[in-house]
Amino acid sequence: MTLLLIALLPWCVALVASRLRSGEIAFWLAFACCVTLVATLGAIAPGVWAGGAMRISAEWLPGLGAAATLRLDALAWLFAMLVAAIGALVMLYARYYLAGDRQLPRFFALMCGFMGAMLGVVLAGDLILLALCWELTSVASFLLIAFNAPERGALRGARAALTVTGLGGVALIAAVLMLGRAAGSFDLAEVLASGAAVRADPRYPWILACFLIAVFSKSAQFPFQFWLARAMAAPTPVSAYLHSATLVKAGIFLLLRFYPVLAGSEAWFFTVSAVGAVTLLLGGVAAVFQHDLKGLLAYSTVSHLGLITLLIGFSADTAIVAAVFHVINHATFKASLFMAAGIVDHECGTRDLRKVNGLWRFMPLTGSLAIVAAAAMAGVPLLNGFLSKEMFFDESLALEGHDPIALLAPLAALVAGAAGVAYSSRFVHDVFFNGEPVGLTRTPHEPPLWMAVPVGILVAICLLVGLMPEPVVGVALAAAARAALGGALPAYSLAVWHGFNLPLAMSTFALVAGVAVYAAHGRGRRLHRRPTPVAIGYEAFECLLLALARCGQTLTRQLRGDHMRLQMAALALVAVVAAGVPLLLGPVAVTLPAISAGAVSGGEIIWLVGAVFALGAVSGKVRPVTVLLFLGAVGLSVSMAFAALSAPDLALTQLFVEVATVLLLMLALERMPVEPLRQRSLGAHIRYIALALAGGGGCGWLAWEAMQRKPTTISDFHLLHAVDGAGGTNAVNVIIVDFRGFDTLGEVTVLAAAALIVWSFLARERSGAITRFRGSFMLPLAVRVLMPSAALVAVHLYLRGHNLPGGGFVAGLLLAIGLVLEALALGSWRSPHAKPVRWLAGGLGLALATSGASLAFGFPFLTSTFGHPVLPLLGELPLASAAAFDLGVLAVVVGATLMLILAFAFGREERSG
Amino acid sequence: MSVELMLAAAIAVLVACALYCLMRGRLFDVIVGITLLSYGVNLFLFAMGRPAANRAPIVPAHGSVVPAEYVDPLPQALVLTAIVIGFAMTGLMVALVIKRVQSKGEG
Amino acid sequence: MPLQHLVIAPIALPLLAATLCLAAPRASRAISLCSALATLAVSVFLVATAASGDALVYLLGNWRAPFGIALLSDRLGAWAVLATAWVLCGVLLFSIGAGRDKGAYFHPLYQVLWMGVNGAFLTADVFNLFVFFEVMLVGSYGIALQGAGMAEARATLRYVAINLAGSALFLIAAGLLYGVCGTLSMADLALRLPALQGADRALALSGAGLLAVVFLLKAAALPLSAWLPQTYGGVSPASAASFTLLTKLGAYGMLRVVSLWGGTLFDANWIAVVMACGAGTVLLAGAGALASLSLARVAAWGVLGSSGLLLIVFCSGSPQALAGGLFYLPPSAMCASALFLVADLHRRNRLADGKLWLLIAAVGVAGLPPLAPFLAKLQALDGLFAAPDLHGLAWLILAASLLTLTGLARVALRLAGAGGEPANKVEHLALAWLCGGALAMSTLAAPIQRYTAVAASELAAPQAYIRQVLDAVPVGGR
Amino acid sequence: MTEAVLPFVTLAYLVAMGLCGLRLLSGPQAEDRVLALDTLYIMALALIAVLSIGSGHPINFEGVLAIAMVGFVGTIAAARFLTRSRGANDAGLD
Amino acid sequence: MPAWIDALVAGLLVVGAFAALVGAWGLVKLPEFMMRLHAPTKASTLGAGCALAALTLRFAGVEGVGSLRYLIPLIFVFITAPVSAHMLARAWRARNPVKIEAGSGGSSGKS
Amino acid sequence: MRVSLPWWAGLWCFWMLLQGSPSLGSALLGVLVAWLIARWLAPEASGGARLRVLPLLRLLGRVAWDIVASNLAMISMVLLRSNRLRPRWVEVSLDLPDDPRRVVLAAIVSLTPGTLSVDLDAESRCLLVHALDCGDEDALASTIKSRYESLLLEVFA
């Protein structure tokens, strides 16, 4: 329950705060949340320190074998406490720092959200949950860095942070998934217990690589260190919180957490310590040369994180203790330094070290606090930084075996120590002394009291820990280190004084050397005249992103533009390959046609005619109207083929559709100026022709081969049961309205929808009158005779359709063509088809009603019935419910065809003559 | 000359012409290509129904039916559906092309 | 009336609504909303029924399965139908709130789109699948042309043309399968295809290959992806929002085909080619997202990416990855739709108080926690990592999601300062519906994962599907 | 007797259609092509009628009727187009 | 089927086929459009008419009076053929203006 | 709208013809169908003009005969002397009082081979005819007037 409270409270507060208007209430909520967390953590501390890990679990992702498990041991407790306690101070600080900002509620909501994510990382008892919270910290930090969003630096900084930490997230996901497989479970406790199995797994190198990428990217280790400097665009409270105490420590936390599982191999030792060392030196040196106050602190953070990483890399139990200790120390002094920098920024309006000078006169209180904190950072004795740095020197000296590193580590430690002293000196000297301020717009003065209080508290902790480490942090440190090690603690001592020994000498040397280096470089403001140093790695990162984006643009540009023909060609090519490969590779023996000298049985030559005109239509030398006429000829020959090959229904439909299509295209052609053909290279020509031939030939071959096959088909059933099952003799019509009536329902829906689209799409043009075929004195009279006859024939075709060629489709098409012709010839709108949409609605409604009527009798949709009632006078009357369905089809076809064709018939009046 | 050979040849020619038109990159040709393609495809579907002359799938109202004596009615029904859908799509396509061409003229 | 009949409702209800909208245009908003809610309710019922283990078979016209058309609402079909209902409800709500439904025949066409998608997910017949693809497409054309500016017309023209060519391929494929096997029912085909020998088998493989090409086209997989970013980026974002499920149809079709016929018809190379297409798509989508400068474009690439991901996991043969893919399908569509809707708000300069939705939708599309796509992707990746030869694909998916994340971050940051009017309540409700759906799925992950795991195992052993379809007895034993 | 002449009659109609096709292909003017297509329709009508005599089942009679009723619609539309456009947008091609 | 009907059918078929052939021939052979317009509109009416008459006669024995329906298409051909001819002539004249001298009944102008 | 009786009757006849096998059922159905179509689509009865059967039959017979005869003439023209044809444009001034009858005349002119009606001048009531082979324009015009126009005037008395 307590765990649930700790994990969920920040989220709830974030949710509430985001809906608030008042920054004040939001602050109090956030602050109360932090205080509650600190109190809760304090209350459960004794139990946790005693070694009792708390754990709750709920079922969550059975598919992954993962659960929603929270687990709190001493290591997690320590980090949670850091998150909560520093959070409380930062909230307090931010209230004054950001006073008056309209976005304050959002700020506190985001901070609480981040805190929730961070606590999730710390408390996660399941690898999947851990990865999830890890990603959430990335998102939350992205949002916090982007808090001042339209500002350019914020945008770039946020994006860089998200990209780098996103990379880490991706790597962590991969690592976690493989780790879970290797350990056999995603549960943290089980994973921690199966270190040997994991290290023996063949996937171990992969796991380690991904894991380290995740850790290094989050903790700004080389080569990912650049994002942290960029992230300084965030408001200072964010930097104080995320970039000193929490977010960047998530990586360290992960290193410590999985130390028992992953450490203990050569790979771990070399990679982690090498990266840590490089980062340590790089950050330390770079920090000295920054002109941005926060930049200096950022690089110092990088350097200190490198130090901790290096310590963990040493893979010695005492080094782990030192690492944990330094985590605490760094969090305290760095947070206070960031806050002090924020005060400077706040009061001076700039944090450029070249402008900010001699502030001691204006703000002695802030100055003294900052000087103490900086001294802690530099490792001055009697402050906490000194203690952990001493342990670090000790560890670097204690290294054995690994020769190059054992030799280099103390050296690196020494250089880094000196660099730390140098940038700390610069921080103190360049801000509070070093002459007069340059070009400040206002006179700085002390900040409000409550802004300095958090700094004071943190500095006091630095002092307290530095003076009496064992009583203040001893228990927590021991418990956390024990949890991190997963076993017994090594012997170590937390004391201010260890006597005169080598580490003390190194410390002294570092202090002296550091001050000397700064004095040498910074004399007479020589440092100020150096150009702003390039952010190492950031430019490479930008270049990489740019190159990737260019690559993407090039890729997508290939897809853009007027390349419909390329798309068509791609589709044709893929289809040819997909259908061709099985045929060419398969055991298809080409069945050669047996050419017999049989009599010409009819329509066959018609197909040749069709083929010739298809070729003619392709010719680029004829005008568009001719192409349409050729199409008409092709359509006619197809229709003839249907007629000759026992498909009277098809012949009829094809004929009517052909006429309707030609009519439509002819009407449309007037408004469709056709551009001349573009010249293409011979090569392209040949390619397209080859592809077309392959596609066409392939289709022909497929058809040929398939026609050789005579499988037993389901249509035998349709033929056998057309009469007794569906009450009709025309098997095609019976299939359409009964056996596969559902297809027909969909098909008329398509027709109706297409008609609606065209009708509404050309609505603007429809405002004009319909253009009639004026000038022909014969047409109107002919149409007056034809139209009623066509209607009569349509009725005839509809009524006989179930038994003989005909049916709703053809009847509807005929009626519609008649109506269109009439509208064009007479230029009149008759009332029945003035609203063709009603035909659609009526038709669809009738079809639906007929289909659905069977539901009332407990039969499925579309079940039909038929009968042959014998009526007086009329005799036997064949009735089928499917006929009503067919009538609906008819109505839809009429309406849709009318709309499809007439939509193109509006516009200018015909020129007379 | 068998029905099958003629059908296959017709399908080949129609589809080849259609593909060539489609790949020519002119909007008008796309309409022509789609129309030709639908002819070819309809014939293809139709060809799957063991086509032959004088075997229309219209069964006697009374008496027994021997399915082998008729052409396969199912592909015909499918072609019918395809024809109607093709008509609807042609209309749609033409409307879009008109709009496109007009937009070119305006801009 | 037995509950069995509710299987037809997801298809018949939208059609009925479309008809009523045509008949009573004034009431079309109310009709459309009622139908949407009813369809949603029915979809929930179908999923609940499928979850209890009963796949519902529906014999249309009361004809036995291979002879008539059968619908089947199994776990997969019902799941997809529910996802559709959720997304389309949200988009409909938004369209109403934004006043986009004032365009001509918006509601009927929207319902037709819905009907088409549902029909395609439920049908167990190859040719009927073609018909419903067409229904879905024609509806989508109508929605794409809403507002009918020149840009929309241009984008839609390409979309229509390429889909017409795709439809022709579908017809050839269906014809070929019928010509070789003599049947159109997918279940019956699954029985007849293994019996084929020699040349017959090669022909059937050609037909199935063409069918696969059609599905790849619908899924916008790599050699055929060009249309998707053009179309989705070209039409109004609110229209694109209703299309996010359409690409899933391609992946769905591929899944059905591979599941039902895969064991007997396709060899490993065939599957590998399809997966390679999916992999290329994923990578292309990542690159495209990185290169694009507008929210709608990024969303379009996101849709492409999820489509590629689904292709990979559906063909991977790993039940774990497949289950992950099924889990991934609905929330990824919801998030992409929401992102499109946010883009629409931005385009109309109403993003003042919609940043939260921008954040949530972007997080969902990027595959970040806490939305369900993250968990689903994790499960899919877990499945891929479990098989040694699929590691590469997992890495590729991870790399692509990083690219997407970066591109999305850039575009989303540009909108951070966007202001304008606040959106209205209905628009907020719609976005809350979509984002909340994705969020709810991650909290309800346990039952969902159990459901999808069973669905995946069903798909791995298709005999149950085949028997259910072919053994269904008509009412009255006709 | 009918059986005896039928092949020749069929052939004659086919040849006639072929001639129409020739004109349709060769033009030279669009009107010529329209005329040829119109004639092609009538020939098709007659041919279907002849084939029905041959087969003994007038199953395609409705096709004949359809051509007779709507076959001229294409001609009308083309003639209208030619009248209105006067070849304005595609002069030079026929 | 009585032999005389058979003969009549055959005769009609031959006449129709011949007329159709001649019409098509004229379509190809005649030198200018207005002349070509005559050939098919005439010959094809006879061609179609004879074929339909043959059809009617052929099925008269089977269907009795009912086979008269096979003449229906002929009516439509007779209604539509003049219309299309007229429309075509009109379209051609729109592009190829012909000067026709005034005066009723006897003016001529060669195009 | 009133239903025009001639249309109704005509459509019913057409229906019966179309049905092939006449039965009582189809006849009754035809009544209904013809009535509906006449009511919906047929133009209203134009008052006055009455059809006279005998002249109509004479006209039909004459036209049928002319079609056959001039078709034969046409065949010879096309086959034998296609190079020596004398195409002419001929204007025929009409006495027919109303448009329908003029249209019928124009149709007859077109149907009979050798001549083609091309245009009708609304004001001067002149029918523009194109003749394929014509030696004497006036003779042609008068033939048309005497053979068809007079009979037409009789038919619609």
Ligand code: NA
């Ligand atoms: Na300074």
Ligand code: NA
């Ligand atoms: Na039925």
